[in-house]
Amino acid sequence: MxxxxxxxxxxxxxxxxxxxxxxxxxxxxxxxxxxxxxxxxxxxxxxxxxxxxxxxxxxxxxxxxxxxxxxxxxxxxxxxxxxxxxxxxxPVPKAQPQRLVILGDSGCRLKGKVIQNCNDPVAGWPFAKVAALAAAQKPDLVIHVGDYYYRETPCPEGLAGCAGSPYGDRWPSWKAELFDPAASLLGAAPWVFGRGNHEDCVRGGKGWFRLLDADPKARSCPAHSDTFLVDIGGVTLAVLDSADPDDTKPIAAEAEAFVNDLKPLAATKQPAWLVTHRPLWEVFRTGPLLTDTGGNVNERQAAKAQGLGRTELVVAGHLHTFYSLDFGAGRPGQLVVGTGGDVLDSAKAAAPVLAKIQVDGAPATVFDMDRFGYFVFDRVGGGAADDWKGVFRDLTDAVIATCALHAGRMTCVAA
Structure with missing residues (x-):
């Protein structure tokens, strides 16, 4: 027996x-x-x-x-x-999550001469604090838009700020970059993981496919993550891999590959959010001035060729800033949350800026600021598909911006 x-x-x-x-x-x-x-x-x-x-x-x-x-x-x-x-x-998933946390670009940069103080969780690398504050908001779902792995080279000898840090695409680095600092947030809610360019096969691809890629079988580099859809009740998240497309140089094969990645959007029968690391519309700030960089040209070309179906919002990172785009009724809105812990695009752009500029040939209202933090998105009403209200919280957990999404219009203002 x-x-x-x-x-x-x-x-x-x-x-x-x-x-x-x-x-x-x-x-x-x-x-x-x-x-x-x-x-x-x-x-x-x-x-x-x-x-x-x-x-x-x-x-x-x-x-x-x-x-x-x-x-x-x-x-x-x-x-x-x-x-x-x-x-x-x-944590177990909810069929219709009411509160989302969105963040990205969270790893600690160790590469050549660009060095963060990974051992300083306040002034050096604040991802652990960002994650703990976000966990305290009790989200139902976390969306990370990619770039977890930044520790590519050793800490220079004699620098106490990063002394002893692991590096390279291996378990000690991933543990230090994600699983230790984000332990409380990983325990608070299920996650949607996006693949960033720092998880490409030149940098952190092995760890990405082993640990986080959504496919049930771990792939080996060179490889690409398939688009996958997540129904969160009234909204479909379409998660696309944009780790590889060139930011500035038009390459027909890359645009065609992104067209194929967009095709599953055509099957969605409800409003969709496109979750991808590189934003379709890249805006950069210099002082108080905001400009369309014209970047991510292959994604832009693919979106024009294939169309975005019922997409009402693009959720991205890549730029280490926080900004929203409102095109009115012509295009879906865009939200960029690249403020999870890696070096910000500017140390002199913390003050919010609101401006109207031309983006990819269309007028847009842009809200932008550079400061560490995370975004909380709450569903308005129990079943509304396209009505959400959000806030950006900084390292003091103060609300710095308030935002709203309605029928594809993403608007943010200073709190």
Whole structure:
């Protein structure tokens, strides 16, 4: 009898080789629904418990020299009420999340002569504070628009601000960049992960595909992440990989690839938000002046060629600033939140600016400011699809800007 029971447990993956408490565990949204991911040191994947019942996790990626641990995954059934991994409680998704947190560009920059003080969580690299403040807002869903990994080169000798920091696309770096500082926010709500250009295959691609890519099978570089759709009740998030397209040089093959990435938008039957790292419309600030850089030309060309379907909002990062674009009724609005912790575009542009300029041939109202922080987006009314109100909060947790989205118009003003 005992042998039979042991055989059943082995078959389920619930007994056998030693399992360890996971080094990290979280819930993320994919095109197939919610999925639990876990990084584990043991000889076997940990056990997922859903509504009191044990479920095996499958191996996503084996250990290697750069990642000396197991990467495990398991689908989270729709409607799950509770979930935990080896006793660690996890957040479960809501069919219609009411409060979202949006942030991005959060890693600590170590590259050549551009060095952040990664060891200073206040004045040097504030991502841990941003994440903790965001977690305290009790979001139902977190959207990260990409750029988690910035520690590409060693900390220069003699610099106490980054002494001892890991670097390179390997587990210690990803742990320091994301899983340690964002532990409270990973435990607060499921996440939607976007791929940034710092997760391309020249930099952090291996860690991206192993840890965060939404596909159920870990890909190997060179590779591209597929577009996936997440229904959040009245709104569809369309998450596109824009890690690779050139910012300034028109390249026909890149524009064509982005056209293909946009095609799933045509299938959405409700308003959509395009979540992608590089903004379609890139605006840069010099002092009080705002200008259209003309950047991300391949994305712009693809959007004109394919169309954006029922897209009402583009959610992006890439530029280390916060800005909104309102085109009126002609185009979807755009929200850029690249203020999670990496070096800001300007240390002299913290004051909000509101201006009307031409962007990609159309008049737009732009709100912009450079300061660290995060964005909280609340649904207006229980079921409204296209009515949301938001606030940008800085490192003091003060509300610096108030925003509204209605029928594709994204407007922000100073608080």
């Amino acid at each position: 005992q042998r039979a029971a042991a055989a059943i447990l082995m078959a389920l993956g619930l007994a056998g080789p030693a399992r360890a408490t996971p080094l990290a565990a979280w819930v993320q949204m994919t095109g197939a629904g919610a999925e639990v991911r876990a990084v584990a040191e043991g000889e076997a994947c940990p056990v997922l418990t859903v509504d009191g019942k044990a479920r095996p996790m499958s191996l996503r990626a084996a250990r290697d020299d750069a990642f000396p641990n197991l990467m495990c995954e398991a689908a989270l059934p729709r409607g799950a009420r509770t979930a935990s991994v080896e006793g660690r409680a996890l």
